[in-house]
Amino acid sequence: MPKRTDRTARRQEILDAAVRVFARKGFATSRIEDVAAAAGIAKGTVYLYFDSREALLAAAFEDYAARSAALLTDLGAGPPLERLARLVRGAAEMLAAHPDHARVLLDVWASAPIRTQSATSPLDMARVYSDVRQAVTGLLREAEAQGVLRPGVDERHAAVIVGAIEGCLLQWLVDPRLPLTELADTIADVCVAGVRA
Amino acid sequence: MPKRTDRTARRQEILDAAVRVFARKGFATSRIEDVAAAAGIAKGTVYLYFDSREALLAAAFEDYAARSAALLTDLGAGPPLERLARLVRGAAEMLAAHPDHARVLLDVWASAPIRTQSATSPLDMARVYSDVRQAVTGLLREAEAQGVLRPGVDERHAAVIVGAIEGCLLQWLVDPRLPLTELADTIADVCVAGVRA
Amino acid sequence: MPKRTDRTARRQEILDAAVRVFARKGFATSRIEDVAAAAGIAKGTVYLYFDSREALLAAAFEDYAARSAALLTDLGAGPPLERLARLVRGAAEMLAAHPDHARVLLDVWASAPIRTQSATSPLDMARVYSDVRQAVTGLLREAEAQGVLRPGVDERHAAVIVGAIEGCLLQWLVDPRLPLTELADTIADVCVAGVRA
Amino acid sequence: MPKRTDRTARRQEILDAAVRVFARKGFATSRIEDVAAAAGIAKGTVYLYFDSREALLAAAFEDYAARSAALLTDLGAGPPLERLARLVRGAAEMLAAHPDHARVLLDVWASAPIRTQSATSPLDMARVYSDVRQAVTGLLREAEAQGVLRPGVDERHAAVIVGAIEGCLLQWLVDPRLPLTELADTIADVCVAGVRA
DNA sequence: CATGAATGAGTCTTCATTCAT
DNA sequence: AATGAATGAAGACTCATTCAT
Numbered sequence A, B, C, D: 001m002p003k004r005t006d007r008t009a010r011r012q013e014i015l016d017a018a019v020r021v022f023a024r025k026g027f028a029t030s031r032i033e034d035v036a037a038a039a040g041i042a043k044g045t046v047y048l049y050f051d052s053r054e055a056l057l058a059a060a061f062e063d064y065a066a067r068s069a070a071l072l073t074d075l076g077a078g079p080p081l082e083r084l085a086r087l088v089r090g091a092a093e094m095l096a097a098h099p100d101h102a103r104v105l106l107d108v109w110a111s112a113p114i115r116t117q118s119a120t121s122p123l124d125m126a127r128v129y130s131d132v133r134q135a136v137t138g139l140l141r142e143a144e145a146q147g148v149l150r151p152g153v154d155e156r157h158a159a160v161i162v163g164a165i166e167g168c169l170l171q172w173l174v175d176p177r178l179p180l181t182e183l184a185d186t187i188a189d190v191c192v193a194g195v196r197a
Numbered sequence E: 001c002a003t004g005a006a007t008g009a010g011t012c013t014t015c016a017t018t019c020a021t
Numbered sequence F: 001a002a003t004g005a006a007t008g009a010a011g012a013c014t015c016a017t018t019c020a021t
Helices: A005-025 A030-041 A043-049 A054-070 A081-099 A099-111 A125-145 A155-174 A181-197 B007-025 B031-037 B041-048 B053-071 B080-097 B100-108 B125-145 B155-174 B179-197 C007-026 C031-039 C043-049 C053-071 C081-099 C101-113 C125-145 C155-174 C180-193 D007-025 D033-039 D043-047 D052-069 D078-096 D099-110 D125-145 D155-174 D179-197
Strands: none
Touching: A005 A030, A005 A043, A005 A054, A005 A099, A005 C155, A030 A043, A043 A125, A054 A081, A054 A099, A054 B179, A054 C053, A081 A099, A081 A125, A081 A155, A099 A155, A099 B100, A099 B155, A125 A155, A125 B031, A125 B155, A155 A181, A155 B100, A155 B125, A155 B155, A155 B179, A181 B179, B007 B031, B007 B041, B007 B053, B007 B100, B031 B041, B053 B080, B053 B100, B053 B125, B080 B100, B080 B125, B080 B155, B080 B179, B080 C155, B080 D179, B100 B155, B100 D125, B125 B155, C007 C031, C007 C043, C007 C053, C007 C101, C031 C043, C031 D033, C053 C081, C053 C101, C053 C125, C081 C101, C081 C125, C081 C180, C101 C155, C101 D099, C101 D155, C125 C155, C125 D155, C155 D099, C155 D125, C155 D155, C155 D179, C180 D155, C180 D179, D007 D033, D007 D043, D007 D052, D007 D099, D033 D043, D052 D078, D052 D125, D078 D099, D078 D179, D099 D155, D125 D155, D155 D179
16 A cells, blocks of 8 residues: 555566466466465556556566567677577576566467467567577578588578477476476587588 | 267267367367357267366367377387487477367466476376487487487487477467478478487 | 246346346446346346346337337327327326336436437437337327417427426436326326417 | 635536536446546545545536526516426526536436435435426416416426426437427427416 | 256456555 | 555456256
């Protein structure tokens, strides 16, 4: 019942609580009241900051999408395959560093509607992956121009590299015993070795 | 001579209808009545064959798990890395051949409970992945014994290979424009090249 | 929990219960559960027969509209002003005979949206009154043709005659001490005397 | 010298805003926040001037009741039937001149509790109509004393006359295409002709 | 076996009202 | 006085599940 002034901070508190709850129970069985309780506020207060339960999931996705986009711009300098390895490791580490957010991705994936045509949804996971593939494809092209790639490498390989990351993430989410962090190097390893000349 | 179809066949009809419905709308928004309608039967009849809505999802998972296990035993003969490539391609093709079942995996993943320790759930996706990783690890060991592997390859690489498949599946599910079938060779390509000596 | 077969009868039972409840408490404060309780069924059952709380009000209105339309066709024979008197009395008696339905009209009126243009609403009270005015206008025209009307009578007088009925109804609804039935003759009296040559 | 306006004026501003809002959306769907927004103030401020949402409706009714009472005292001089016609026209014109207030009457009517016995409510519409009927009855008695009434006219006719006004108002509220102002003369016409000797 | 009417627990969401600032 | 963040009671509606027919 305190009168908070920083709407943004309060919003983030609620979102963090939501991610925590969604991660524990899954989105499907998480009630708004659970989120409110986790945030230490009343049910109705959640609605002052988010339009609906869905909006909480969408906001969580936005957080992820933003972090994901940031990865693509912080690759530093160096040979393209080195930057690729950095990108792969960065992604794995980012996911491992935010396990609750990562767990919520399962729900984001599941709530992705069948996208026959285009249609932009609030949970445009397709766009995120497309962007990452673009970035990887760019790095592969650079490497190819430098002659360090074996022939026949194309954007499909970008999909496989992105897939390797997400697939390891998935296995880790489904079975936390899998050491995602330790896997980061291996992913980079396989991916780079898999395309190098 | 049962009436029209025996109990097992009718059960499978219902399950197929459920998979169809779950694939279109997602498990969360699919109602028992939708499944019944898709199967051309009444709501109550579903309960004569399945204990609950959850049981339908579990049964769909079982179908997948069985097909997945089958993949591991039909690798034929030949050099281990060839069999590995066959396994990878087989998995991708199996998934692409059953798009509705594949879509339901999104819901299976999302309904995976947090599994701190062991705990066997009706949706033991962890077990499935573990089995596949075991198989891949076996092939890698064989290859290693034959000296065709570069040094340092271990069971982590198995996780990455499995991850590449599942991650491509995921991207395809989230964005059907991605050509999963065409990707099969590329996945095998990268995975094998990524571990070969 | 009995298994009823006559859907129409059950629907009418629920609607009757709803009218009873709405009449006692007003639509605004009547909960679906109240209606269900009055009908001796569970809350959810109401929704098997009506889409929403609003739909119950709309259905109650339909009952009224139908009864109202019936009034316009059962005027029998005789001089037009006699038939007009019969119409007026019939309306008053019909309303008095169904006090609960009449009370619900207050809520129907209040829920009539502002109808700037045309737009057909499920509660088209405007249409009902328009129809009655048409009928009254028809009778007045007949009377005029027979020369029994004083000059200058037009469709406005129809509105006033309809108004007299509805206005008495309103006063009765707001203050049940007013004897609507006794008023029927007076309304007919004033209306006929007010237009006669 | 109060800040900008004194308490009474501010209260009236809010009430006017409320009437505007209630007229557009109906009382049932009007939220306090809507009223505050229409008045250009914050939600909480409304409560400094009105105890509750209901109190706003009651206050709107009071305004109407006061205007209605005023009608009864400004009839000027002249023959009683002339004053009656003036009263009828005055009522219709008053209502037409304040369409928002008139629209709110629909909600006032609908919120009238079932009044089995007496019971004074904050929305005593019964009292208002009773008072008007008294006034009309007074005029009719005067006319009767002057021998200008046909025999048999009593207080029931007063109810019909009041009913004619309110019923026309109702039709206009439900269907704004009806020209209430033009109807004023017709109402007076029918009512006077309906009772004159 | 099959049906589908009935149930009622479960949740989202709204919004009148309060009160700390 | 004014504000608007916070509250939480209230209620519409859904739908998995049951069971009488």
